[in-house]
Amino acid sequence: MSSPPPENGPEDASHQSFWMPGNYQRTVKRTEDSFQVCNDIVACFQERARVERQYAQQLSEWTNKWKPIVDASPLYGSLLRAWQCFLSSADRLSTLHASICRSLVSEDGDRVRTWQKETFHKKIFGGFRESQDFDTGFARAQKPWAKRLKKLEKAKAAFHKASRKEHVARERETHAQGNPDIAIEKQRKIQEERELAQQETEKVRARYEKVLEEVTRYAPRYMEEMESIFDQSQEEERKRISFLKQAFLSIHRHLDVTNNESVKAVYNELHNTLMSINEQDDLRWWKNTHGPGMPTDWPQFKEWVPDKKQKKGKKEVEHKAVVMERSVMIGGVRVRALYDYVGQEPDELSFKAGDEFLKIEDEDDQGWCRGMMDGGREGLYPANYVEVV
Template sequence: MRFVPGCRKTGTFGLERRITLSNMSSLQKDTTPEDSNNQSFWMPGNYQRTVRRTEDAFQACNDIVACFQERARVERQYAQQLSEWSSKWKPVVDSSPLYGSLLRAWQCFLTSADRLSVLHASICRSLVSEDGDRVRTWQKETFHKKMFGGFRESHDFETGFARAQKPWAKRLKKLDKARIAYHKASRKEHAAQERETHARGNPDIAIEKQKKIQEEREQAREEKERVRARYEKVLEEVTRYAPRYMEEMESVFDQCQEEERKRISFLKQAFLSIHRHLDVTNNESVKAVYSELHHTLMSISEQDDLRWWKNNHGPGMPTDWPHFQEWTPPEKKQKKGKKEVVQNSPERNVMIGGIRVRALYDYVGQETDELSFKAGEEFLKTEEEDDQGWCRGMKDGGREGLYPANYVEVIQ
């Protein structure tokens, strides 16, 4: 209930006297437990719920860190399981009877799992080293523990509320005493009135006795009026002090609200950071993995695979048909130390000077003969794409290796 300055009436119970005393006093004996007014912020001691928010927020930070540390373990276990699955099936796939584009498609599932394993391992590290450390650091900077327990912030708020509420609580206590005294005097007058009524219609009671009863009733009425006047005066003092009390309490409450706003704002950003790390649907690396896998699957060609089999294991294979061969005398053995060394190197489609290319996506080499690079990085393409979709390139530092052809674009 709001108290508005300047609206108080004088005399008998005015507008402010409509404030029920059960709402004003913390010492009521006849209020029921379900009375919501007893839970009002304005009642003495009920500010403790607001003060406890500091301890609750500190504990919430601990729970958030523990929660997402457990999620990090899930991510790490998933990464390990993906890697173990790929390692288990790689020799089976490599030695399978499949061949050509169909074999490359099956192998691509395993390489995709390896790349996803790296991604989920990085998610695990982000949840622990970035998000967890960020919450812990903010928690340490925001909550200052006292030597004998509790937090300095909650102690300051507790002190502020207690200082603002102390005069109000004293007035409520005084008002409660005045109310009890008034109700007691009213009950006494009511009992005196009943005795007078009973005596007035009873001929067995002497006139002197009836007069005495009347005098007692009149004394009880005067006492009630006197106590009532004191009760009204105390109520006026309480009503008059209410605006100042509300102003001081709201001042401390606003400080609590500002601290809570900062906590909510920080935790919102922390949750958004966690969401960004967990949301693999918008991760370019994941898109690249499944895009490459889809491209490999769409590249399965019945004609190419059948042609490869025909040329390598079928009628398309070259053969040395029988023909007449002349006899040639055997060559003389050369002496030791004079043997010629002949080195045959396979032909490679080497590009003179190379072509400058730019990486479209991040790539982490899975083998020692593969290049690793970040999206946007530039280097030289030194050999054309082979039939499995790999090119050879050389980085500015002289590092040379293979990389997926569809991960780069030629710089115009």
């Protein structure tokens, strides 16, 4: 139990004290304030959720705008892949920030709303049951104390009034003594008035001291009852603070992208893609695709062979095993099958999607290429069924 409030101190501070009648209302009002705080928290982070959603939309719009431009840019190889990775990373971040928006609204917002509904019980005519219970408890504990304080204030006022009256009587008596202009009878009357005032002051003082003693004696009980209700209010406030702390931590976890594994993966992949930019590989690709490394049909001796019926849509192919007329592609180009293909003629290759082999002749005007499988078998195949490795 606390000690009685100090007797000395600024008067205004004393009037603001929790122990003074009615000042417990500030504690009671915490319930309504907490309810409003929940509304403010939900509104605050709903607005943040809109910011996250708008940011996600802007990232997506930025990606859609630049993707065709980047894909059609003159960059190539690892440098092009690095630029494209910025766009794919933005797409993934857009999805992440959209999920943050959903978390702030559907998880954190709903959590606060649910707790608010379960914690605060509105009354039909306004206010909350919890604040009314505390108000009733404080008022019941303070009522006897307030009555005693009122009685004490009345006794103090009476004492001070009597003291002032006595003080005036003493001053009149002092002024009358030794004054030849005031008759002896008058001086005696003034003296009697002073004595009566003094007796009245002593009588009122005794009453004042008695009431003060009663108040002082009742103070421990009053403080104990008030602190009991206050402790209940503090416990409810502790629960509110604890819940809102967890709510804020949940919001922090959703907003803190620095610890989000998905974000780390996005930027790690982007960093690795940037670090994989290799000028030697890019220059080699350019050399083999647009430079001296390109396959070329070098002049070769051609035997004359009788004409035969040509297959529609294919280059002329000789089936004689002795010598074949063909263009030579120096070194060949490694290609990978995009689709399955079953040769329709003996001079056509068959392969599965994903198989790799060499392209040894460029595409003709009918869309056919000549290739050689790893086992050495050569044949024709549709050019659009493969891609360069």
